Amino acid sequence: MAGPGRRRLRTALTAAAVALLAALALAWYSPEAVLRAEFARQRWLAGATVVQMQAAGHRWAVLEAGQGGAGPTVLLIHGFVGSKENWLPLIRALPEHWHVLAPDLPGWNESQRLAGADYGPVAQAERLAAFIRRLPRPPDLVVGHSMGGQLGGLLAARHPELVPRLVLMSSAGVAFEENAFATAVLAGDNPFAVTDRAGLRRFLALTFADPPFVPWPLDEALVRRRRANGDFEQQVLDGIGRGPEALLLQSLLPRIRVPVLLLWCDRDRVIDASAAAVFAAGLPEARTLVLPGCGHMPLMERPPQVAEAIVGFVASPP
Template identity: 50%
Template sequence: MKRGGKRALLALALALFALGGWLAHDPYLLVRAQFERQRLAAGLAADTIEVADHRWVYASSDVAPADAPVVVMLHGFTGSKENWYPLAQRLRGRYRLLIPDLPGWGQSERKPGADYGFRAQAARVDAFIRALSPGRPVVLLGHSMGGGIAALVAARDPEAVARVGLLDAAGVRFDDNRFGIDVLAGRNPFAVDDRASLTRYIDTVFHRPEAKPWIPWPASSGLIARRRADAGFEQAVLDRIGRGPERFLPGDAAAAIAQPALLLWCRQDAVIDPSALELYAARLPQATQVLLDDCGHMSLMERPDAVADAVVALIERGQPR
């Protein structure tokens, strides 16, 4: 073998050795790399901003016309901005997009002892909107916990929110299911501390087998370690939004929402039972209701085409077709 070929092989071996060392030290690196790949595939930029005493990390797209509506998307409990990327791919170019990791979650800042319940997060989201879309009301979409936050923001600051979409939203007393019973009993049904609980978590939030993410080792070990480290934080948030005095705050506030609204659920949602749709609808008579079939809690990932159609219709006509 020529000297140049030997050098190339040596360089490759050293690079693989270094990569192995990095992964051994931080297997979550693979998860971050996958998130980065998804962001690039969705055509989104990565940005940061200091708002409401927190550093926010968010994805964005401004390739739409300058006068296009601004759409802000809020993720759910244990979620992150990446949950919205399938929908963002379908909306990019038509609307300007802002997709944050909520404070305390994902890559955004978390402060020890801070309040990350519905009320506090709604105030932070309001500040985020006013900082990035000053004087221009947005279309605010929220999923699960993010839906509860979106309901509060829309109700309390109609000047900042032109239209609101609640997807599988928390914040009302839906019919009992296993998830809700566990939450009220003081447990975290989303807790992950080993491979079995990771599988159970994925099976709980997804209905369609083909939509469930494949997480091979060692990425799985990195994700498990991260979720295990977040267990105390998750429990503290769930104490506020799932069984504390704030748990029905979004539903109560929703009666004050006068803007055009979308309520979208999946029939097989095993987390926020579809009965929640009717409870929100009773408070939002102007809202259009969309109940999708063959999907679970992660409607935005399992049925992104149908969700995109409903969101576009909300924006363009005030209600889905």
């Protein structure tokens, strides 16, 4: 007859097996639930929560960290096909007492999308202006990545009172040395399109110098999200990459008279680092930092270095 110790071990092993089978079943039937759980884990590590706001006729889902802290308020604007969760590695690296807001832009992810609405650069920049006006006070710093940089630049040019300082990170909105990505966009394609797991791997190889490994079922959940948004992505890319507003920001650069930090990676295969020189030539007050060995996602590939640069930029005199 088995002793009490062996029975307890057998019971524990059975419970563990049942829990494992339940987890596998959840992953199989709902990869999205596993992805949401992973984002919740990352939010916990970053000390962030998701809050809901209303602005510009849309409901916004916003990551918030450091509320009530004595530090500056920072607004983070994600890029094309990006999300508020892209900023979590950087939020973890920023000082804990900084107040950080990172919304899903209207139309994207957990924020509201309205049928027939314009989600091009100018319309989104105006929505961001409305969003900022709903805050207790304007942010001390606006940081925009890729498409988000284009929107942040338009915001600073059209509403300078709302943007005291600006970081343009791998930013769209100006002409640069044409690469394979730009050629495809100008031809009407979407090089970021993802319809299967192989497409997700291609997307990561394009945007990261050292692509991260995304295990199942997280990869399946991401693929399903991207596949469902394919038509919307194409519509937005038409506006930011090749429509009449695609290079509007370049003509407005002299109107941006606040301090600007241009932050790029030297292995960016999406928006070539030559764009930084175009921005610098048109901006009255700009400094440039190019990080080595990373691609289009410095906020995720180099969060400590990006955080250090941002902290130094905020502390520097104008």
